[in-house]
Amino acid sequence: MADKTSRMNPPPFGDFATAYTGRDPAAVRKRIEAMEHLxxxxxxxxGINRRVGLDVILDLIPVGGDAIGAAMGAWMVWEARNLGMSKTQMARMFGNVGVDFVLGLIPFVGxxxxxxxxxxxxxxxIIKRHLDKHHPATAVIEGR
Structure with a gap:
């Protein structure tokens, strides 16, 4: 009876909730890709066909915007830590976030x-390379 009821009343968010909330590498990949897109x-x-996201927009807010952008970038590194990435890879990623933060501190020009x-x-x-090597089942073939 419980199986029949669960089929009749699917979760409110369907596959979306399970795809983005798990700790498995495929869910982590989706979350990180979504954050990078944001x-x-x-x-x-x-005119110039260049993508722009929240990171550049936050740079227009002096200091606070850069701190928010750095925190969001650091979250990606934290997710990488949960994947078991090496300390060298994570240090490189933190270096990228740090350079982005320091460059962004220059008002408006940053x-x-x-x-x-x-x-x-x-x-x-960096994270995709790690996932493709250590968790090849999470690889997604992208077409353009």
Whole structure:
């Protein structure tokens, strides 16, 4: 009877909730990709076809915006730690977040290097390499 009831009343968010909340590598990959998209690629600037996200927008808020962006980037590194990535890889990722933070501290002009450096995209690349090597079942074939 319980099985029949659970099939009739699926969870309110369906597969979305289970896909993004687990500790398994596939769920971590989805969360990190979603965070990178939020920080680096929310929309495209017309004319130059360059993606921009919350990270560049937060740079327009002096100091506080950079701190929020760095905290969100550090969350990605924390997720990498949960995957069992090496301390060297995590140090490199923290270095990327640190460079992004320091460059962003320059008022208003700091958005330009942040627009070009893209620490979160670099960190996503490091995490994907680790996942592809140690958890190949989580790999996603992307078409363009």
């Amino acid at each position: 920080l680096e690629g929310l929309f495209v600037i017309p 958005a330009i290097p942040d627009f070009l450096f893209r620490s979160n995209t670099r960190n996503l690349r």
